[in-house]
Amino acid sequence: xxxxxxxxxxxxxxxxxxxxxxxxxxxxxxxxxxxxxxxxxxxxxxxxxxxxxxxxxxxxxxxxxxxxxxxxxxxxxxxxxxxxxxxxxxxxxxxxxxxxxxxxxxxxxxxxxxxxxxxxxxxxxxxxxxxxxxxxxxxxxxxxxxxxxxxxxxxxxxxxxxxxxxxxxxxxxxxxxxxxxxxxxxxxxxxxxxxxxxxxxxxxxxxxxxxxxxxxxxxxxxxxxxxxxxxx
Numbered sequence: 001x002x003x004x005x006x007x008x009x010x011x012x013x014x015x016x017x018x019x020x021x022x023x024x025x026x027x028x029x030x031x032x033x034x035x036x037x038x039x040x041x042x043x044x045x046x047x048x049x050x051x052x053x054x055x056x057x058x059x060x061x062x063x064x065x066x067x068x069x070x071x072x073x074x075x076x077x078x079x080x081x082x083x084x085x086x087x088x089x090x091x092x093x094x095x096x097x098x099x100x101x102x103x104x105x106x107x108x109x110x111x112x113x114x115x116x117x118x119x120x121x122x123x124x125x126x127x128x129x130x131x132x133x134x135x136x137x138x139x140x141x142x143x144x145x146x147x148x149x150x151x152x153x154x155x156x157x158x159x160x161x162x163x164x165x166x167x168x169x170x171x172x173x174x175x176x177x178x179x180x181x182x183x184x185x186x187x188x189x190x191x192x193x194x195x196x197x198x199x200x201x202x203x204x205x206x207x208x209x210x211x212x213x214x215x216x217x218x219x220x221x222x223x224x225x226x227x228x229x230x231x232x
Contacts, residue, residue, distance in 0.1 A: 015039045015085055017078040023090040026067040028218065028229040029130075029144040029152040031091040033063040033074055040078035047074050047091075048128070066129065067094040068146035095232035096149035097182040097215070100125050103150050110177050111136070137170030141178075152231040153178060162197070162226040178230065184212035193219065193228075 019035035036059050037043055043054040045063050054061050054076070065074055072091040077084060097103070104121040111119040119136035125145040133141045138161065142154040155175065161167030172190050179186035189212050196207045196219070207219035218229040 015078060015080040015083050017043075017076065017085045017087050019076065019087050019089050021089065023092055024065075025092045026094045026152070026231065028231065029142065029154055030064040030066050033065060033076070033089055033091070034061070035076065035087070036060050037078045039080055041080050043076065043078045045074055045076045047072055065091045066144045066146060067091060067151055068128070069093055069096055069149055069151070094151055096146075096151050097153065097230065097232055098150050100131075100143075100145045100148050100150045103181055106181050107177065110181070114173075135174050137174060139171055139174045150182075152229065153182075155228040155230065157226055159221065159224055159226050168194070175228070179212070179215070179217075182215050182230065182232075184215040184217075188212055189217055193217070197221070197226075 016038045017035065017040070018037075019033060021034075024031040024033050033045075037056055038059050040056070043056055043061060044051050045054055046052075047065055054063060063074065063076070065072060071093050074089050074091055076087045076089070078086075101123055104123045108120045108123075111117075116136045121133050122131070125131060125148055128146045129144075131143045131145050133143070135141065138157060140156040142156065144151040144153075155171075155178070157167065157171060162171060175190055175193075176186035179189050189210055192210045193207075207221065210217040210219075214232060216229075216231050218231070220227045220229075
């Protein structure tokens with residue numbers, strides 16, 4: 001009876017794969033594809049001809065796909081032995097902030113005029129994906145570059161630095177340069193931002209989106225870090 005019971009349990013198990021949506025749009029620099037999978041030995045996803053493994057936790061998964069100027073199809077495949085099932089979802093296109101090389105050239109020139117010769121961004125994006133750069137004042141920049149187009153920038157520094165006068169001043173300089181280069185009003189953005197975070201106590205919160213000349217600035221504060229996402 002025990003072997004038969006186990007056999008019945010095995011027979012009842014079923015490979016399944018579902019996603020929360022058929023299409024996803026940008027959330028910051030990426031679109032986050034979420035779903036659920038059961039009884040799978042392995043889960044992978046394929047985008048633009050590249051296949052990667054998917055980490056599954058308690059039958060759930062989340063895949064971060066950098067957005068581009070064109071729609072992307074994401075093919076998710078779950079396998080169990082000889083069985084497999086597939087879901088295909090779409091990541092919607094987004095507007096670029098600027099051409100990456102042009103942006104980098106202008107960024108480097110702006111820093112040279114400020115006497116920051118050690119703050120120079122690389123001019124060529126060798127492949128699609130994420131480029132990281134740390135400014136002279138310590139602000140960490142994470143940039144999504146697709147087909148040499150700058151799709152978005154995440155600016156990050158510690159919350160402690162953000163609350164200090166020196167840290168705020170340095171960040172304001174970095175923000176002013178970046179905002180101007182992508183066509184926004186840096187002074188107006190910084191003024192709005194300063195007003196919103198003035199009374200922040202370090203608890204996790206989200207500040208209202210700031211929009212300037214078609215450029216969106218979304219802020220997220222945690223107990224340790226400050227994040228500013230710049231997108232269109």
